[in-house]
Amino acid sequence: MEEQQQTVCPWCHTEIVWDEELGPERHCPHCGNELSGYRTLQLGLDAELEDEVDDLEEEDEDPDWEDNESFKKQRDAALGDLSELRQYSRERLALDETMERILDDQLEAPECPSCREYMLEVGSSHVTGESFTSRTPAAMTIPLLPTPFDVVMYVCPSCFHTENRLSAQDQERFVRSLAKAAEEGQ
Template identity: 45%
Template sequence: MEPTVCPWCQSEIVWDEEIGPEDTCPHCANELKGYRTLNIALEDEDAEDDGEEYEEAYEPSDEEAGDLHRIWGSDHESLSSLRTVDKYGEDHDLFAFEETVEGILDQQEEVPECLHCREYMLHAGTQRVSGEGFQPVHAPLIQAPILQPPYDLNVYVCPGCFHVQYNLAENDRLRMIKSFIHKKE
């Protein structure tokens, strides 16, 4: 049987001749027959309106809409509606904004995805948690707090919807791992 390449993970799949091809990739578990591409015709900004009709906006089929609902959790909320930055486009040069965002992202070591709109997030800084207002949870298994102040949080801001997310700074991640290992021994 001829090998197949998964369109999602680009892995070569060699099927068992007795079983034959399946519907999902054995490497990434994505649907092989559900791979779809969108072709979007963009209007040339420099061209004058010469009466040409442009293609209608892409409308997903019922099956695709169901897939989107399963993936994003809502078929009423599109990604474009999550991008708060777009409402500032009339007053500001969003192209320059996007170029700057891309430049900053290229220099970051970690680039998390926004949980809200799936844009890549910008590392805005670090916040120290000194312990004031923080009540650590004592885990019975390790007989100690899970996270002991002071510790640092990386602060990320989304350039699309401006949501803010935090994650534990590198040194404190290692400190947490070491404390779990030493308490367990």
Template identity: 45%
Template sequence: METTICPWCQTEIVWDEEIGPEEYCPYCNNELKGYRTLNIGIDEIEDEENEYDEDEDQKVFWEHEESGHLDAIRRVETFAKAGGDLLAYDSGVERVLDGQEEVPECPHCREYMLFAGSQSLPDSFVPAVPAGLTRPLVQKAAKLDIYICSACFHVSHFLTEDERMHLIRTVTEEE
């Protein structure tokens, strides 16, 4: 067995000689062979600064970005400019997160999500019975937990704990 040190997180990675070396760090998921250095000269920075109008610098920066996450950041910044207290918002978010049993990460920005409530599947939902199983993966009256990202305000739905257990039992049942 040989060991490798991840250049990103400085974690020792032990790999089996039969399998070969890891391509990605199992801890930080960064590429192990692709450790690169980026060199930026002062002339390049000055050229980039000249592209923007000094008065419109912030506006031009936002116009180049087309991400929904940045729109959410602008909403939070607008809240702060309107007299809102971002520190109080962050403290409130932390207080809510501390009371949650589960704290999923947002799939868009990786911030923690706040539990907003539960919802039943609509009456129009028709559960399917997959090939090889005798009952559907999800019951017709299944419930979903709803989470909202505190940074980008993305909404995600997850099966409740009871529904997850039902799914696990259904998949593991033997015919």
């Protein structure tokens, strides 16, 4: 009788029996995942921090290490203060919740060109003829964007990139003026 080799799928933990003549299976017949391509993901501390923690553990020969204050200080310095991590996590969750509520109220939510986060509307500016000189191209008889108009300002909450856009009413007015110039040019 031929000897059969057995493999356990790392994904679904099913035992796979294969024949030596046919060779090993490349994919699990039960879950369809690769058997030879099982990949691992390591989460945790950076390599340097892990080395520091390992060094601290090796140096500590005191059986009452919990009572050793110098060990606690060195360990906390290597690992960082975990209370800051919890506090940041709570603050980050509150920040994300607030940002979601703000974004729900916005008419537009442009994507930041730098980091791809949604930008928050922070206000608008009313531009008048005193602070803006409108350009009239040679192909048109009227200015591209006559004053007054409103500009809405957005700020990215992640990288603080700012962006300005015409208000919705002035966008419509801009498109109408371009359409009017196209009709006059024909």
